[in-house]
Amino acid sequence: MADKRLTLEDFVTELESGMTIGFGGWGSRRKPMAAVRAILRSDLTDLTVVSYGGPDVGLLCAAGKVAKVVYGFVTLDSIPTDPHFKAARQSGAIGAMEIDEGMFYLGLLAASQRVPFLPTRAGLGSDVLTVNPSLRTVRSPYEDGEELVAMPALRLDAAVVHVNRADAAGSGQILGPDPFFDELFLGAADRRFVTTEQVVATDELATGGPLQSMCISRLLTDGVVETPGGAHFTACVPDYGRDEGFQREYVAAAGDPDAWAAFRGRFLDVDEAGYQSATRRAADERAAAKAAKEGT
Amino acid sequence: MTDTTDTGVTRAEYCAVACAEVFRGDGEVMASAFGTAPALGARLARLTFATDLVLTDGDAALVDGAPPLGAAPSSLVLESHMPYRRVFDVVWSGRRNLIMMASQIDRTGNQNISAIGPWARPKAQLIGVRGAPGNTVNHSTSYWVPNHSTRSFVEQVDVVSGVGYARAEAAGPSASRFHEIRYVVSNLGVFDFATPDRSMRLASVHPGVSVAEVVESTGFALTVPDDVPDTRDPTPEELDLLRTVLDPSGLRDREVRG
Numbered sequence: 001m002a003d004k005r006l007t008l009e010d011f012v013t014e015l016e017s018g019m020t021i022g023f024g025g026w027g028s029r030r031k032p033m034a035a036v037r038a039i040l041r042s043d044l045t046d047l048t049v050v051s052y053g054g055p056d057v058g059l060l061c062a063a064g065k066v067a068k069v070v071y072g073f074v075t076l077d078s079i080p081t082d083p084h085f086k087a088a089r090q091s092g093a094i095g096a097m098e099i100d101e102g103m104f105y106l107g108l109l110a111a112s113q114r115v116p117f118l119p120t121r122a123g124l125g126s127d128v129l130t131v132n133p134s135l136r137t138v139r140s141p142y143e144d145g146e147e148l149v150a151m152p153a154l155r156l157d158a159a160v161v162h163v164n165r166a167d168a169a170g171s172g173q174i175l176g177p178d179p180f181f182d183e184l185f186l187g188a189a190d191r192r193f194v195t196t197e198q199v200v201a202t203d204e205l206a207t208g209g210p211l212q213s214m215c216i217s218r219l220l221t222d223g224v225v226e227t228p229g230g231a232h233f234t235a236c237v238p239d240y241g242r243d244e245g246f247q248r249e250y251v252a253a254a255g256d257p258d259a260w261a262a263f264r265g266r267f268l269d270v271d272e273a274g275y276q277s278a279t280r281r282a283a284d285e286r287a288a289a290k291a292a293k294e295g296t
Numbered sequence: 297m298t299d300t301t302d303t304g305v306t307r308a309e310y311c312a313v314a315c316a317e318v319f320r321g322d323g324e325v326m327a328s329a330f331g332t333a334p335a336l337g338a339r340l341a342r343l344t345f346a347t348d349l350v351l352t353d354g355d356a357a358l359v360d361g362a363p364p365l366g367a368a369p370s371s372l373v374l375e376s377h378m379p380y381r382r383v384f385d386v387v388w389s390g391r392r393n394l395i396m397m398a399s400q401i402d403r404t405g406n407q408n409i410s411a412i413g414p415w416a417r418p419k420a421q422l423i424g425v426r427g428a429p430g431n432t433v434n435h436s437t438s439y440w441v442p443n444h445s446t447r448s449f450v451e452q453v454d455v456v457s458g459v460g461y462a463r464a465e466a467a468g469p470s471a472s473r474f475h476e477i478r479y480v481v482s483n484l485g486v487f488d489f490a491t492p493d494r495s496m497r498l499a500s501v502h503p504g505v506s507v508a509e510v511v512e513s514t515g516f517a518l519t520v521p522d523d524v525p526d527t528r529d530p531t532p533e534e535l536d537l538l539r540t541v542l543d544p545s546g547l548r549d550r551e552v553r554g
Binding site (some may be wrong): 019026053058060072073075078081085086089090092098099100101102103105109113120121122123124125127128130131148177178179180222 | 303334355376379380381384387388401410411415416417418419420421422423425426427428429430432433434452455456457458463464466467468469470471474475
């Protein structure tokens with residue numbers, strides 16, 4: 001089996017400005033955040049970001065990397081909206097394709113199956129069809145004659161997802177309750193990357209969880225990057241939950257240019273190891289501040 | 297009619313009972329409920345008059361029974377694995393009944409959770425259309441608006457996310473075939489679309505709310521019957537379930553006061 005292990009720096013060199021890139025996960029859950037941070041440190045720009053959106057979208061917007069976002073929602077789960085995405089939409093800085101989240105699924109599925117579209121009722125009658133004038137309907141060739149939305153394939157130049165475990169050949173294991181649409185992001189993409197909490201020997205996958213958790217096959221993977229804490233600050237259960245304190249800090253900093261510059265300097269203008277140690281220190285500081293407050 | 301002050305039933309408790317009514321008559325369908333009153337309503341229905349209803353754990357599983365709000369995950373009895381990809385199978389099969397929030401709702405039942413102002417460059421970007429377009433043309437959908445005002449009940453929503461009656465009909469039989477907006481529940485009353493042109497009608501006011509207050513708080517011409525009933529009282533069993541089993545810490549009264 002080929003050894004597909006890469007570093008985060010290798011991963012970024014596989015990407016180009018202007019690409020359409022899919023990011024796995026959902027909202028503020030199991031997002032490939034180390035990969036996002038590596039893109040933030042690069043000179044990549046003009047990206048089309050395809051995502052069940054969370055802080056991946058927000059951070060890329062904040063850094064001016066984004067030409068367009070394809071999404072059904074952008075949310076931080078415990079906080080309804082992402083402030084940077086909100087600002088980018090409201091200032092008109094980015095283009096947008098907003099579609100029903102089920103249409104999004106079918107777009108990835110169509111791309112994975114190499115068909116141009118898949119039919120669905122979702123979207124009919126809604127403004128999804130008016131704000132995306134390129135979307136078309138299709139009439140059933142059978143007796144029913146139903147007219148349905150023809151959701152076009154969401155073909156991706158590259159995709160990256162974050163999983164709990166993977167082997168060096170790119171078989172990935174998701175130990176949390178929901179695999180989301182990660183498999184389809186990879187299936188829809190020309191260049192496919194898996195970041196993982198830990199690279200393990202292949203035989204450790206089956207001993208580490210049920211067969212159903214081994215849902216990313218190496219047929220879908222070109223590169224594997226070991227990035228412990230690579231989904232932080234989003235949830236990556238059972239390895240860790242969402243870092244709610246840090247997420248609140250992210251949102252608070254977004255509201256003020258100086259605070260954001262300080263946040264960026266401390267957490268984003270550093271390499272991944274620097275990010276991980278800085279966020280651990282920040283957690284300690286929040287705990288100390290809380291203890292001090294409760295003590296007085 | 298019972299006076300609120302006599303029974304001590306809070307406005308939030310009327311709202312929870314009104315949300316429970318969304319599920320009356322449902323058989324074995326997946327109940328999805330967003331917001332505190334809807335979450336309590338679905339649980340009340342499951343425990344009383346809609347016992348085949350299937351609730352979710354809010355993550356990726358279906359659960360047995362009707363756990364209290366905020367129940368520890370370890371205390372739940374899981375019935376089935378329901379990751380998002382499978383949720384779409386349920387949505388598109390129609391075996392679901394949903395009550396979700398609306399930032400804006402209009403006279404014909406269009407709902408908006410996408411953006412305030414023009415979509416191309418919104419004044420306020422909200423969460424996005426999410427699954428609202430697909431939900432509304434596939435299974436029964438109701439809405440919960442905890443802050444009834446002329447800003448939430450508007451003549452025309454800015455971005456049609458959930459599809460209302462007129463838009464579903466105009467989009468043709470594939471859109472209207474499985475479409476149903478059952479109720480809109482607000483902190484002031486309950487609304488349905490039982491009118492000849494399927495526009496919104498005041499179905500009941502919560503005790504303590506006047507019809508005039510509802511009309512003033514609504515940004516479009518609401519159909520108001522000559523005789524508007526009060527929202528029904530919770531039964532003693534329902535009140536007991538709400539207060540001692542499902543929401544002993546009173547989260548409901550933080551969502552809707554009075």
